[in-house]
Amino acid sequence: MTVVKPTHFVVVPLAMWGHLRPLLHLSLNLLAVHPNLHLTLLAAPSVLPKVESELKSTSFAHIYTPSPTTSGTSTPSLGASASASAGASTDAHHTSSKEQQQENKAIADRLQVITCISPEFDLPEQWDPATMAKEGVDYAKTIPAFLKDLLGKEHKIQGINNKFEDIAPDFLIFDVFNFFIPDVMRAVSCESGNRVIPLIGFVPSNATASYHTFAEEEKGGSFAKMLRLVKEDVAKGRDTTEAYGEHSFAAYGQVKKLPGLADKFDWPNMATIPFPPGTFMAVIPSVQLTDDENMTGLICPTTAEIEMEAVEALEKDLGKRVYMVGPQFPESSWIGEHPIPKASNAEDEKVYRFLDDMDEKYGPNSVIYVSFGSIFFPVLRPEIIRYILQSLKQAGFPFLFAHASGMAQIPDELIKELEEYDDCCIVNFAPQWDVVNHDATGFFLTHCGSNSTAEAILAELPLVTMPFAADQGEFAALLTEVYKVGIDLKQVKTFSKPEYNKLYDGTVVLGTEDAIKEELHETWNKLRGPEGEVLRTNMKKLKSTVKQSWVNGRSKKDMLALGRCFE
Template sequence: MTLIPADDTAPKHLVLVPVAMWGHIRPLLHLVVNLLTLHPNLHATFLLTPSIAPRLEKDLEHLTSHLGQQSVVDISTGSKPIAERLQTFTCAHEGTEPSKEFTPDVMKKEGVDFANVLPGIISGLYDGKHNIGGTLNKFEGLPPTLFLFDMFQTLIPDLMVNTLGPLNIPVPPLVMFCPSSPAHVWHSFSPEERGGTFGRMLRLAEEDIAKGVDSIEAFERYGFKGTGQVAALPGLPVKYDYEWWPHGDTVVLGGQVLAATLPAYRAFLHKNTVGITMAFTGELEPEAVAALESELGKTIFTVGPQFPEEMWEEDFSVKADSDDDRRVVAFLDHMQEKHGSRSVCYISFGSLFFPLLRPELIRYILQTLQESGIPFVFAYASGVAPVPPELIEEFVGLEDACLVKFAPQWAVLKHAATGFFITHCGSNSTHEVSCDDRHRMH
């Protein structure tokens, strides 16, 4: 089963709705560029929130810059080059500026604005409007044929029904995107009696809310908390439920975040959600794939690790667009001269996972590296789970330490100075380090 059938040459319009989590955006971004490369009649529209629009648009520009000239395939088919088959819409009220810090309050405000603006943009795409909310519609006259939405953009199924129903337009196939494994999807969305977690947490929170408990308090009470019960996932050893979510007890996720994410359970089960796409190799977990398809009735698309062609061919250059990028690259160059190849340890726990309840663990790691004479890059980006500033201040100014919010991860991993990677083993980090021969520490 494929997302875009290879033998269907009719023009197609794929609409993508990512979420403001870079671990989710990157594989989706690479998937789209690869699909556009493979299918010369495919067009793609990104619907973005303000906080992610600038960075995603820069990445899109970089990823498609080497494809700006028509390829042999483009010329032979008479199709347009990739850059001309791609467009973005920032879904916000006029005058909204992107926030420099992505916090739970920003997430909530952007979510409300996004939900208010999105129906007008979607109806505009179907009406074939030339100008939608001040943005030129490059695909005027080509209505959307498929929606691919992030698992945490939980409003999409109901919003599509409510937007297109009054217009007498059939809802197109909706496919959820999840940057994780089939077993993880099963653990999240399977029935509660089969060990599913999202349905249980959502039910318990809503039962408390019905009894008068504040909604934020209710979600905080049950969000990603283990029960100590044994849970069996298809094809994997039996473990206690908290062992399947090892980061759950290290992150304090606020009720606002949980209230926004747990309804992914209903979005997945929605009748108009026909399937789910995972950036994972399905052959590694065939039992979970079979269980999802047979018991939940969804089509499963396991598309494997998604990288642009130049990354597979080890020819990926990173444009230093930010001060942090330039600092990191300059630091690695200096460490290469000072300490030699494979001397630097790179540390990153993604945008969300950080041991806030025990920040001293990070202090121990950084102190040990410093005392051992091992230089390091520590990328600590997170507004949802912010790193204590006093921890950062302890290591600022050290010659052999570079601390930044965001690091150009692929550039760091490919740099000759990098020898070690301490990671939370998120899907992006795991896939990217697997494409290289750097040492990895979990």
């Protein structure tokens, strides 16, 4: 029997669940594909409860299953911090050989989650934007010490039991919006006298949006242009925060030609969300990583085969390897297994009961699921939500609305108005994977975040798209215009500069109540007719392409290559 040398990688995520979740799933899938790999995840405390919940979910029961020759296993160590030592798991079985012990380990035995925060940071009872911002600053200041210990000669972390201290880290994956990581790693490596291990950036997006974000300005790169304009203004004496507020996701009426997509005017942000300039100050400098010699590659958790032109353009512009690893889900999700849902709270029970009732009353594919994720919401135009929900009621369409965003503003009178409508369910949070896979769910009105689009594809669920910002416009265009698996709402689009309200296909966005309601009425009729079935058929075909890539296509090849990137 050939024994493979144990290897170790470190993950530095962003404390945003939409970013961390696919990175966590990627990490677990890498452990499954590469039995010699071990993982250390350095997490901020605000996301630790969600990480723990995800690891304990039925979808990941397999990570605790030992190999056939093993009689027992252990659970991953969670919640260790700089100020207190956590009880890291110990191997449940011992052999006379480290190599044989390595062969017998379950995935959970090769995983540890360490909370990175300073002893001075007071953990709040409830997290809000202000405490999250403070946590981000503390996390950035604390990370260097953890990385220094992990990369040191003894790999001992002060006050914490590092269960992999006999395995030096071989490579590191970091969220690209933690753009300070390469500088930290260079400083740490210089101090320890070691070379900088391979650094792989992670962006929870597709290749098209990544190209739009990170390409050179003359090729349509948005971050490069924003950063140049900010620097020019600051050089003239303008306040930095004010400059970021002016130029972040601004529209100038210029045509953007993105690989594989129809031309668009600027891809402007929907001016419905009051993003503070500090948000952009924290992410836009990440464009400078494209020239960083120590960032050796970029990971996109999407499928190359559905946007190959963009993948080739991105690799050419970056001059780096792009790992198109595909959507990240447990193996059971790919083969169609879906455990019987178990409610963890009263809202879950409400959702499951409603979907079961609608399935019995109207049959399969009868419900529209409406959700814009945990962040995005039309805060500055809440009437859009009223128009959507009222139009669904008027059309007699059963719907489930989850308004999980911390910025959500749902008028009490609207909720009361809808209480009399038996065929609707309104909750703060819905167990989305269970919802999209329920027989009663027929369509998904979504902002087109990367997690939501991936779940919709695997569930073969057609879309109605309402993108807000970031990469959502590119996802929506790819899905509705290229693969025709959804309908994009146009009259709800809101521009920071009204003079740019004409879309490149000639559509004029009026944005009035009448225009929005008319479009919604037409959309619901299309979903109920032959066009809705065409969308469903097209989504099945798209899912087949994505799955084939995961089984033996580019996604599988890049998963294999990523686990050996340090060789």
